[in-house]
Amino acid sequence: MLEVRNLSKQFDGNYVLKNINLKIKDGEVYGVIGANGSGKSTFMNILNGKALIAETGGYEGDILIDGTSVSIKNHSQSTAHGIAMVHQELALFSGLSVTRNIKINRENIKGKGTFLPEFSYVDYKKDKAEAEKVLEMIGAQIALDRMIDGLTLNQKQFVELARELDNESIRLLILDEPTSSLNITETKRLLECIREIAARGIAVIFISHRLEEVMEICDVVAVLRDGELVSTYEKSEFSVSRFADDMVGREIVKAERKKKALSREVLLSYDRTNGTDRRLNIYEGEVVGITGLAGQGQEQFSEGLFGLKAGDYQVRFCGEELKKGDNPELIKQGIYYLSEDRSGTSLFLESPIWKNIIFGTEHKHPEFMSMPKLLPLSFLQKKVIKEYSEKMIEELNILCSGPEQKLRELSGGNQQKVCISRAITFGPKLLFVGEPTRGIDIYSKELILKWLLEMNQKNGTTIVITSGEIEELIRICDRVIVMYQGQVFKIFEGNIEPEEIMLSLYGRTADEK
Amino acid sequence: MKFVKNNIVPIAIFLLTVIAFYYSEMSLNYLSAEVYTRFIRNMLFTLALILPVTCGMGINFAIIVGAISAQMAVVFALDLNLTGILALLFVVGVSAMLSVMFGFLVALLLNKARGNEMIVSIMIGQLSSVIYQFIFMVAYGTVIHPLNTDILLERGIGVRSMLDAKNISEVFEKILPFKFEGKTYTLFPVLIILVFSLILFYLQRAKIGVLAKAVGSNLSHANTLGIKSNRVRSICIIISTVFAAMSQIILIGDFGTINVYTGHLGLDTFAAAAILVGGASIKEARMRNCFVGVILFHALFITSPMAGQNLFNNPSVGEYFRSFLAYGVIVIAIIMNLRKEKMEKERILRETLK
Numbered sequence: 101m102l103e104v105r106n107l108s109k110q111f112d113g114n115y116v117l118k119n120i121n122l123k124i125k126d127g128e129v130y131g132v133i134g135a136n137g138s139g140k141s142t143f144m145n146i147l148n149g150k151a152l153i154a155e156t157g158g159y160e161g162d163i164l165i166d167g168t169s170v171s172i173k174n175h176s177q178s179t180a181h182g183i184a185m186v187h188q189e190l191a192l193f194s195g196l197s198v199t200r201n202i203k204i205n206r207e208n209i210k211g212k213g214t215f216l217p218e219f220s221y222v223d224y225k226k227d228k229a230e231a232e233k234v235l236e237m238i239g240a241q242i243a244l245d246r247m248i249d250g251l252t253l254n255q256k257q258f259v260e261l262a263r264e265l266d267n268e269s270i271r272l273l274i275l276d277e278p279t280s281s282l283n284i285t286e287t288k289r290l291l292e293c294i295r296e297i298a299a300r301g302i303a304v305i306f307i308s309h310r311l312e313e314v315m316e317i318c319d320v321v322a323v324l325r326d327g328e329l330v331s332t333y334e335k336s337e338f339s340v341s342r343f344a345d346d347m348v349g350r351e352i353v354k355a356e357r358k359k360k361a362l363s364r365e366v367l368l369s370y371d372r373t374n375g376t377d378r379r380l381n382i383y384e385g386e387v388v389g390i391t392g393l394a395g396q397g398q399e400q401f402s403e404g405l406f407g408l409k410a411g412d413y414q415v416r417f418c419g420e421e422l423k424k425g426d427n428p429e430l431i432k433q434g435i436y437y438l439s440e441d442r443s444g445t446s447l448f449l450e451s452p453i454w455k456n457i458i459f460g461t462e463h464k465h466p467e468f469m470s471m472p473k474l475l476p477l478s479f480l481q482k483k484v485i486k487e488y489s490e491k492m493i494e495e496l497n498i499l500c501s502g503p504e505q506k507l508r509e510l511s512g513g514n515q516q517k518v519c520i521s522r523a524i525t526f527g528p529k530l531l532f533v534g535e536p537t538r539g540i541d542i543y544s545k546e547l548i549l550k551w552l553l554e555m556n557q558k559n560g561t562t563i564v565i566t567s568g569e570i571e572e573l574i575r576i577c578d579r580v581i582v583m584y585q586g587q588v589f590k591i592f593e594g595n596i597e598p599e600e601i602m603l604s605l606y607g608r609t610a611d612e613k
Numbered sequence: 614m615k616f617v618k619n620n621i622v623p624i625a626i627f628l629l630t631v632i633a634f635y636y637s638e639m640s641l642n643y644l645s646a647e648v649y650t651r652f653i654r655n656m657l658f659t660l661a662l663i664l665p666v667t668c669g670m671g672i673n674f675a676i677i678v679g680a681i682s683a684q685m686a687v688v689f690a691l692d693l694n695l696t697g698i699l700a701l702l703f704v705v706g707v708s709a710m711l712s713v714m715f716g717f718l719v720a721l722l723l724n725k726a727r728g729n730e731m732i733v734s735i736m737i738g739q740l741s742s743v744i745y746q747f748i749f750m751v752a753y754g755t756v757i758h759p760l761n762t763d764i765l766l767e768r769g770i771g772v773r774s775m776l777d778a779k780n781i782s783e784v785f786e787k788i789l790p791f792k793f794e795g796k797t798y799t800l801f802p803v804l805i806i807l808v809f810s811l812i813l814f815y816l817q818r819a820k821i822g823v824l825a826k827a828v829g830s831n832l833s834h835a836n837t838l839g840i841k842s843n844r845v846r847s848i849c850i851i852i853s854t855v856f857a858a859m860s861q862i863i864l865i866g867d868f869g870t871i872n873v874y875t876g877h878l879g880l881d882t883f884a885a886a887a888i889l890v891g892g893a894s895i896k897e898a899r900m901r902n903c904f905v906g907v908i909l910f911h912a913l914f915i916t917s918p919m920a921g922q923n924l925f926n927n928p929s930v931g932e933y934f935r936s937f938l939a940y941g942v943i944v945i946a947i948i949m950n951l952r953k954e955k956m957e958k959e960r961i962l963r964e965t966l967k
Contacts, residue, residue, distance in 0.1 A: 151836065175839035191834035193827045195897075204827055205840050207820055218821035218848055410959065 101126045101303050102272055107161035109142050109153070116142050117327045119161070124272070124320075129294065129304045131318030133311065135347050135513075135541030139327040140307055144274055147305075148185045149178030165271070182271030184264035186278055188539070190256050192248050199224070199244045202231040202263045234262040238293050253394060254286040258293075265297065273297060274305045279313060280539055283393045283568070291317050309541060311340050323347055344542060355549040357387060357556075357576045367562050368435075368530060370401060373413040373588065380413075380581070380588055382530070387556050387563045389573035392583035393605050398566050399440075400586070402532040406430065406437045408445070417530075431460070436526055438519045440534030440566070446519050447507055454489040454503040456518050461525045492521040497547060513544040520551050530562045531555070537569055549576050570601050618956075622949045623892045623905050626942070630913045637919035642794050644915060651911040653802035654867055657860030658884035659891075659903040660806075660813055664849040666898040667822070669829030671731040672885045673850060675719045677738035679857025680877035681745045682711035687778055687862070687871050688749065692759045700780040701866075708858040715741070716854030720847035727832070731895070738881060746874050772873050781862070782869035802863045809856060813900060816852065825849050829896070882939055886910055889946035894954065914938055 107120040117139045124130045134140050145152060146159045149172045153159060162169050165181050172178045192201050208227055209220035228244050235242060240258035248256065257278065264273060275294065279287040294317060298304050308314050314321055315338045322332045323346040331346050365384040373380060380401070382388060392398040404411015407425025415422040417433055430437075439445040448456055458468055462480075466472035468488075470479045489503035496517040500510055507515060516536065523531055536552065537545040553576055555561045567573055573580050580592040584607040592601060603609065617624060634644065658676060665673035686708035690700045719737055726733040753759060754770035764772050789800035816822050824845045828835045835842045861880075865871050888898055890913075891906020917938055918931035 149839075175837075179839060187837065191831075191837045193830040193834060195830045196823075196826055200823055200826075205824065205838055207823060209820055216848075218824065218845070219816070219819055221815065221819050222823055224818075 101166060103164040103167070105162040105164065107143070107146065107159060107163065109139075109146060109159045111156055115327055117146075117159075120324075120329050122322055122329065122332070124303045124305070126271070126303055127298050127301045128320060129298050129306055129318045131306045131308070131314040131321035132324060133308065133314055133321060133343060133347060134324030135543055138324040138347070138541075140324055141276070142327075143324070144185065144276055144305070144307065147172065147178065147183055147272075147274060149173065149175040149183075151175070179267065180269075182267070182269045183274065184267055184270050184272070185274040186257075186260050186264055186276065188277040188280060190260050192256055192260060194249045195247065197245050197247055198235075198242055198251075198259055199228045199231040201248055201259055202234060202266055203227040204263065206266065230266065231262065234266045235259075238262060238265065238296070239289075253281055254289075257282065257286075257290065261290075261293070270302055272303045272305065274307070276307045277309065277539060278306075279308060279310060281394065286394075287313065309539065311343055314343070315340065347542065355546050355553055355576060357553055357578070367418065369416045370413045371416065374586060375412060376587075378588065382562060382564060385556070385560050385562055386578040387553070387565070387576055389577035389580040390564065390566045390583060391568060391570055391573055391580060391601070391605070392589075394568070396583045397586035398583040399534065402437055402534060402564065402566055403439070405435075405532070406439075408439070434529035435532070436523055436528035436530070437532040438523055438534065438536070440538060442512070442515055442519055447515060449508040450506060452504045452506055453493070453498070453500060453510075453518055454485050456507055457489050457492055457503075457521050457525055458485055459522065461522065464527060465525070488525075492525070496521050496551065497544075513540040516540055516548060517544065520548055524551065524555060527555075527559055528561055530564070532564045532566070534566045536565060536567065537572060538567075545572070552576065570598060570605075574598060574601070618953075620892055621953060622890060622946050623909060625949070626890050626909045626913060626946075630909060630916060633913055633916040633920040635920075636923050637916040638923060639916060639919060644912065646794055646796065646798070647915045648908060648911050649798065650867065651915070652907055653806065654864045655860075655880070655883055655887060655911065656806045656903070656907050657809055657856055657863060658880050659887045659907050660809060660900065661853045661856035661860065662884055662888050662893075663813060663898045663900065663903065664816070664825060665730075665853050666888075666893065666895060667817075667829050668825035668846050668849045669832060669896070670723060670846060670849070671734075671895045672888070673734050673853050674731065674881045674885065675723075675734040675737040675741070675850075676853060676857035676884065677877055677881050678715045678719055678741050679712045679854040679859075680861040680880055681741055682715055682854070683708040683858040683861030683865065684871065684873065684877055685711060685745070686858075687781065687865055688764065688772060688776065688873065690780060691764055691776055691778070692761050694761050696780045696783075698784055701784045701862075704781060704862055705859070708862060709855055712854045712858035713851055716851035717847065719854065720850040723850060724843045724846055735881075742877065745877075749873055774872065774874050776871045776873060778865050778869060778871045781866045785866040802867060805859070805863060809859060810900065813856075817900075821845065821848055879939075882943070883910070886939055886943045886946070889950070890942055892950075894950040895947070896954075910938075910942065913942075 102124040104120055104122050107117060108115060109117040120143065132140055132143070147163070151174070154173050158173070163172060164170070170181055172181070193204065208223040208230070209217065210223050211220050231244055235258070238258060238261055240255070240262065242251065242255050242259065248259065251259065264270065278290060282290060291313065294304055294306065306314065306318055319335055320332060321338065321343065323330050323343060325347060333342070363384050363386070366381045367384040368382040370380040390398045390401060400409060400411045403409040404413070405415060405424055406427055411424055415424060417435065422430065422433070443449055448459070458465070462468050463475070467484050468481055470481050472478060486503055493500060493503065498514050498517045500514065507518060510518070533552065536548055540548065549572060552563055552565070556563050565573065565577065574596045578593070580596055580601060582589045582592070582601060582604040584604070589607060590604045590609070661676050661679065662672055665671065683704070686704045689707060690704050695703050719734070722737060723730050723733060749772045751771065753772050754765050759765060764776055766773055785799055785801050786797070789804065790797050791800060824840055827840060828842045828845050832842055861877065865876070887906040887910040888903055889906065890910045891902035891904070893899065893902035893906070914935065917934045921934035922928050922931035
């Protein structure tokens with residue numbers, strides 16, 4: 101159905117895609133995997149006719165649909181060829197109903213408005229009937245008049261899927277990390293749904309970092325590395341180790357924590373959580389993981405402390421009471437937070453890398469200032485800072501053109517590395533990290549985990565990680581706290597069995613079974 | 614309780630109005646007559662603000678540009694010595710044309726100033742006002758030679774600051790007149806407002822309304838999905854400008870005279886205050902916010918100076934009350950709306966936590 105010949109794309113002379121050749125058949129689920137910055141998103145953006153591609157000089161090479169060469173310059177051309185895309189960050193409109201979201205920009209209008217079609221009346225009844233049909237097709241039961249804001253993430257994902265499938269001429273569906281924010285059961289349902297879509301003759305391009313899913317659902321898998329298509333595998337040749345080797349082109353060393361005796365010295369304690377008289381302690385020098393299914397309240401300890409969400413508890417740090425949301429004071433005490441919403445709360449996307457690395461750490465590094473005594477009035481020592489940033493960039497393997505590059509231009513994984521390097525620069529006593537490895541390729545993942553552990557071992561930083569990646573937590577944490585329905589359900593210590601954690605995610609214990 | 618929480622701004626202003634009305638010692642008839650006049654003069658301006666708010670551009674202070682188009686059309690009509698229904702049709706036609714044109718230019722600028730639309734629209738309003746004044750003060754009589762020299766100042770350069778717009782107002786007076794408290798009023802403006810309300814009601818349910826909501830909800834998503842957001846925003850601004858032009862025609866028709874240099878000033882502030890008082894925010898506005906807001910704002914606007922004067926026995930305090938209202942109400946309404954939004958956000962957060 102789709103064939104791509106010698107597809108290349110350059111940004112200012114740097115090739116991010118080099119001579120990609122691939123063929124996708126009707127009804128095939130085609131997996132595309134690769135590390136961050138390997139060119140997956142660029143490839144998808146070309147197929148989807150993103151404005152970014154045309155603005156930066158278009159692409160080179162040919163895209164053929166059913167054997168005829170087509171040019172995709174904008175989104176509507178892409179749609180006209182039957183290409184649809186479900187975005188990783190859902191593109192849904194809050195304040196509009198489910199129906200309106202599904203039929204957006206494809207509304208049934210009364211009368212023909214060739215000149216100024218915007219002034220035609222929208223036939224909401226017909227819209228609703230059609231939206232219902234699509235939702236039924238993918239087996240989702242969502243009230244059509246409900247506002248998008250009230251839906252769960254999973255439901256939203258289905259609405260987004262329905263919107264793309266509603267386009268009747270759809271031939272190719274691109275799914276960009278559709279499962280990254282879903283839990284296990286939800287993921288399973290989505291994968292079933294994708295199978296059904298493919299069975300109807302629609303080709304699917306499936307992008308994911310979760311290799312198990314890719315193995316389960318795809319017919320063919322293509323591996324991208326540094327903008328090149330390094331290999332393609334048929335179903336019979338699938339193997340995680342092959343994929344992993346091809347993706348990084350080098351051996352991965354998994355970060356692991358050497359278990360040691362806990363100090364039991366309480367560093368931070370949450371008292372009277374959720375109105376109960378229970379208490380949660382964080383011990384000095386430990387690495388502790390907080391996990392749970394989506395929406396079980398695992399974020400309340402970090403985000404609540406920093407005033408981003410409601411948190412129903414009192415906090416004591418080194419025995420002294422802290423005020424929630426008084427972030428300057430928290431930071432002064434040496435408590436630091438890297439939120440899971442990296443671009444939203446942890447980074448200055450329009451600023452260069454060096455600014456992001458040193459921001460807020462000046463008082464700990466007098467060498468960054470030319471007149472440290474003047475504190476905020478001092479000039480910055482650009483040279484020292486630049487050298488320091490370059491050192492950080494090298495140590496954390498941040499892919500960039502130099503410390504002056506703007507953060508917006510980096511890929512997600514590299515942005516996260518910048519976050520980590522600021523935490524290292526700051527050197528906190530207690531570090532909260534939210535989803536440190538979400539949406540990040542395997543190689544960078546291990547590097548980030550390794551650095552977190554190193555901070556813990558070298559500087560004695562206590563680290564609290566909120567994450568859904570249980571396997572990682574088991575590897576690097578001393579203790580894992582499982583949340584269920586807003587409460588601490590169980591705390592695991594010592595040799596942790598993954599099966600036990602899995603059970604407790606659903607609010608069960610091993611003996612119950 | 615929920616009703617009070619959701620409508621805290623209009624309710625607070627309503628209570629304030631009742632207190633002001635009590636101390637002003639006015640009769641209810643006098644107040645309703647005054648509010649009626651101000652309602653017909655201001656309603657359409659306020660309705661003009663809805664679509665730009667919906668598509669995420671905030672309050673369009675550049676509706677002044679629409680008022681200017683209407684002023685220009687009226688001066689042209691006077692220049693051509695048009696009278697009666699012909700004059701009104703001419704004014705409507707020309708001001709509609711001009712306001713579409715100017716609205717398009719405003720939209721071009723605002724699309725370049727994404728994220729700062731409100732402040733830019735204020736500046737556009739100020740600038741266009743100065744350019745307009747310059748044309749009529751200096752160009753008339755020097756570059757432009759009017760047919761009807763009566764509209765010029767005695768020295769032959771510049772239009773008189775006050776012109777008689779009887780040609781428009783006499784059409785207004787003849788249609789659906791009624792007497793109240795010894796004065797004659799007409800229902801014609803209400804009819805026009807009704808027609809435009811219906812048009813707006815339709816537009817909100819037409820494709821443009823849906824797209825505007827989508828663009829206002831999330832601009833980058835709209836672009837990702839191939840919605841021509843700039844086009845949608847431009848159409849909203851143009852409609853807004855046309856509405857403002859029509860409103861200015863009603864205002865001139867109701868006054869019977871035209872203040873060439875100042876007739877268009879201050880309307881944007883009143884309209885903004887009214888819509889905010891009605892419970893709208895700079896992110897969400899509905900038609901009922903406009904109707905409630907215009908009536909409440911002007912009722913308070915009329916009663917408060919008298920109340921101030923009676924309470925403090927000092928006429929200047931009364932005047933101070935009035936200025937405080939126009940600007941103070943905007944600030945207070947914005948603060949209260951922000952609080953409401955914040956509480957709403959926290960409520961959603963709390964629910965997701967449970």
